[in-house]
Amino acid sequence: MERVPILKIGEILLVSIQLDMSDQTALQLQEDLAERIVATGCHGVIIDITALDIVDSFVGRMLSSIASISKVLDAETVVVGMRPAVAITLVELGLSLNGIRTALNVERGMELVADARADEFPYDDELADGSDDDPETTSSP
Amino acid sequence: MERVPILKIGEILLVSIQLDMSDQTALQLQEDLAERIVATGCHGVIIDITALDIVDSFVGRMLSSIASISKVLDAETVVVGMRPAVAITLVELGLSLNGIRTALNVERGMELVADARADEFPYDDELADGSDDDPETTSSP
Numbered sequence: 001m002e003r004v005p006i007l008k009i010g011e012i013l014l015v016s017i018q019l020d021m022s023d024q025t026a027l028q029l030q031e032d033l034a035e036r037i038v039a040t041g042c043h044g045v046i047i048d049i050t051a052l053d054i055v056d057s058f059v060g061r062m063l064s065s066i067a068s069i070s071k072v073l074d075a076e077t078v079v080v081g082m083r084p085a086v087a088i089t090l091v092e093l094g095l096s097l098n099g100i101r102t103a104l105n106v107e108r109g110m111e112l113v114a115d116a117r118a119d120e121f122p123y124d125d126e127l128a129d130g131s132d133d134d135p136e137t138t139s140s141p
Numbered sequence: 142m143e144r145v146p147i148l149k150i151g152e153i154l155l156v157s158i159q160l161d162m163s164d165q166t167a168l169q170l171q172e173d174l175a176e177r178i179v180a181t182g183c184h185g186v187i188i189d190i191t192a193l194d195i196v197d198s199f200v201g202r203m204l205s206s207i208a209s210i211s212k213v214l215d216a217e218t219v220v221v222g223m224r225p226a227v228a229i230t231l232v233e234l235g236l237s238l239n240g241i242r243t244a245l246n247v248e249r250g251m252e253l254v255a256d257a258r259a260d261e262f263p264y265d266d267e268l269a270d271g272s273d274d275d276p277e278t279t280s281s282p
Contacts, residue, residue: 005157005191005222007247009150014247016146016157050146081146106148106155 012044018051026062037073044113050081076116078109153185159192167203178214185254191222217257219250
């Protein structure tokens with residue numbers, strides 16, 4: 001059975017999906033990702049789908065499910081590299097990627113993870129260094 | 142025909158090889174990579190082979206060839222994520238990955254690219270900003 005590799009880059013886990021996913025591969029990926037999130041303490045998962053010609057309801061569900069699992073484990077999921085044709089087909093099919101953030105490429109995805117993190121935990125820095133910055137400026141989008 | 146996606150992360154192009162490479166796919170990858178190096182001006186190419194069970198002479202030649210092409214285009218190539226079994230088989234088969242640097246994972250690969258760059262062009266900063274800093278301080282890690 002094929003396994004999709006998970007690459008750790010700084011605080012982020014990067015998954016590049018290049019194969020047509022079977023049920024088995026998809027389940028294995030979810031399991032592997034959950035384990036890696038816990039093992040590494042990463043706060044972001046970036047899924048690259050540049051190689052996919054088609055995102056059908058199966059792949060859509062898989063992405064949603066990965067996003068939900070990651071969320072529970074305190075990690076943001078961002079899907080990057082969607083082709084224009086894929087986006088058009090998704091809308092035509094009426095598939096919505098529930099709870100999934102998207103970005104144009106890996107670099108923007110990384111920024112999105114960092115921003116989402118900053119929005120969610122505006123007092124992180126304050127707690128960490130005990131400084132008394134105005135929370136308003138940190139938490140407003 | 143399948144195409145291996147090339148991801149840009151900062152100054153580095155990342156390629157995760159997950160498919161069994163056909164001649165066509167390998168040629169296409171070399172071409173795509175050369176184009177991306179020129180288009181982005183990246184100085185590093187990291188090839189992740191975590192997903193490969195076997196590195197035979199064909200894949201070995203492809204990696205060597207990518208490294209040579211990148212070198213001509215002023216980019217370092219690092220192969221990362223080699224499995225222990227693959228390393229053992231490579232040695233048993235007497236295959237040497239000519240001119241290819243390796244690293245344990247993507248993060249170390251990135252460090253290697255940065256270090257190689259610093260070693261090769263210790264005066265880069267000086268030339269770039271025209272300052273008259275002591276070159277010793279720039280080149281020492």
